[in-house]
Amino acid sequence: MRSASLDGLLIADFGRVLAGPYATMLLADLGADVVKIERAGVGDDTRQWGPPWVGDESTYFQSVNRNKRSFAWDLRDPADLQQARELVARADVVVENFLPGTMDRLGLGYDAVREINPDVVYCSVTGFGGENNLPGYDLLIQAVGGLMSITGPEPGVPTKVGVAVVDIITGLHAAVGILAALRHRDRTGEGQRVEVNLLSSLLSALANQTSGYVGAGVVPQAMGNRHPSIAPYEVFRTGDRPLVLAVGNNRQFASLVEVLGVPELAGDERYATNTQRVAHREQLVRDITAALSAGSADEWFEKLTAQGVPCGPLNDIADAVALAERLGLNPVVEIDDPRRDRPVRQVANPIRLSATPASYRSAPPRLGEDTPAVSTC
The missing domain is CATH 3.40.50.10540 (Crotonobetainyl-coa:carnitine coa-transferase; domain 1)
Structure with missing residues (x-):
């Protein structure tokens, strides 16, 4: 060993x-x-x-x-x-x-x-x-x-x-x-x-949320599944079940709207930058939701992932474990x-070490099963 x-x-x-x-x-x-x-x-x-x-x-x-x-x-x-x-x-x-x-x-x-x-x-x-x-x-x-x-x-x-x-x-x-x-x-x-x-x-x-207050005096509020600084970055309805989009830059946004069949949105001045997209979030959500309604979550997941757009369906814990298994984790x-x-x-322990990997030597102990009888601990 x-x-x-x-x-x-x-x-x-x-x-x-x-x-x-x-x-x-x-x-x-x-x-x-x-x-x-x-x-x-x-x-x-x-x-x-x-x-x-x-x-x-x-x-x-x-x-x-x-x-x-x-x-x-x-x-x-x-x-x-x-x-x-x-x-x-x-x-x-x-x-x-x-x-x-x-x-x-x-x-x-x-x-x-x-x-x-x-x-x-x-x-x-x-x-x-x-x-x-x-x-x-x-x-x-x-x-x-x-x-x-x-x-x-x-x-x-x-x-x-x-x-x-x-x-x-x-x-x-x-x-x-x-x-x-x-x-x-x-x-x-x-x-x-x-x-x-x-x-x-x-x-x-709390990272960016605490920093927003400490640095700029902004007290953040609950926004559901939305992000205070990024858009589109939330849960969307599709033709069957919810899908998460996590679009973090202009390239990803251009790929998103191209796959959705509404490439003209990339040239819309309201959506030209992330700052603009955040400012016009409500209309942006309506535009994207309308396009997503034409397909299922799994269909969009496959098409968007193939083009490098971060997205995914809402999994429960069983689905999440199954996904990790499919990915070889x-x-x-x-x-x-x-x-x-x-x-x-x-x-499993999530830390991967190439020379000294995590080991699993013993299951969680029963109460007191190793207690020394005398002072030899």
Whole structure:
């Protein structure tokens, strides 16, 4: 077996729910030995989050916990807490996403761990950063962080994104921060603290929308499936079902109207530039919709894609996985596990490395199945 990028790296993972566990699973896929510390008798909250279930196991928990060992400890118990301290003393990385102050009270905060493990990389994931003792649930952050204000069919109908996207974004930032700190440690021998929070991660990920406010004072509003700065860039009706067009430049627009049989639109001064198309969006949508009504979504998808026009039908998750499979992306992996009567099917790690690819060594662990009997963790 080829060595992995992070072989030999020990991560003590006190993360729960999604942001922390997603970050550590990415690192585990790249070879790190991740020890997941869970509450004895209960485990990670997501073990109870279902349906859907596979047997008695939550697919939510399974989605972010492969390639890990599970230690079930009661950190209020002195013996278990001592085991946890021995683990962090040896760990290269510690990850936690408790409310601020919790790890300090347990004697497992950054300052305490640094005393016994000076070169540790210690990553804290919080909802609002610093000592702000506020719970960081994804829906809450989507609301207070502005995401719901720009999501939905129109202003005044705030809508959450259909997945806990802020947790995922924050987990990605955590993984990048950890890798940057490890690179610094490789060069200098010096560990450090990495801090990420959900609110800051969301504001960064809102990208052009936050930039529009910070740079120009423009407060964006919900526009349904439209884009504030590009047209045509939304969902259109066709002769049978919806089709997305994502036309980002003049060349693509000229190809679009040529295929639709209305090439004269390319010479219309109202549509000569993207700025003009945005300004005359309503009439542009009417013109394009009228042309699209002459064919089906699949017909237009085939014809437009052949001419380099970005477009696609509205898929559900099953359709999306099937598309990835047709494109040869191998989106699903099966992990054999002697403890289960069938392989565990998982979404593949999206990172492709030519020399040290992601590996799938073990299925998500049962609660506490790896807990050491004595202090030999």
